[in-house]
Amino acid sequence: MSNTHNHNHDHAHTKEVSNRLARAIGHLQKVKQMVDSGEDCSDVLIQLAAVKSALNNTGKVILKDHLEHCIVHAVEEGDEQMLEELNNAIDKFLK
Numbered sequence: 001m002s003n004t005h006n007h008n009h010d011h012a013h014t015k016e017v018s019n020r021l022a023r024a025i026g027h028l029q030k031v032k033q034m035v036d037s038g039e040d041c042s043d044v045l046i047q048l049a050a051v052k053s054a055l056n057n058t059g060k061v062i063l064k065d066h067l068e069h070c071i072v073h074a075v076e077e078g079d080e081q082m083l084e085e086l087n088n089a090i091d092k093f094l095k
Helices: 014-036 041-077 080-093
Strands: none
Touching: 014 041, 041 080
16 A cells, blocks of 8 residues: 555554553564474464454554544545545455
8 A cells, every 4th residue: 555645643543552562572473483393283273362352452453543543634634635535444354
């Protein structure tokens, strides 16, 4: 997705998103260690599901932030391209 909109602002949830991603990365590294050490496949799948859930929840925080800030600005400015980019991003996120 190209980031072609031309406005700058702080995202309210940047630190939260960064912390969530750091935790998900650590958890995914643990899952890799489980695979490398030959742990039970069922346990690996359960942990992998937890990583997917963490990433999905992080995506929700990003989407909320985007809607509250970027999209409000885009609507105020009549930025149809930003709205199209949001639709494309949502389609890809929900696949």
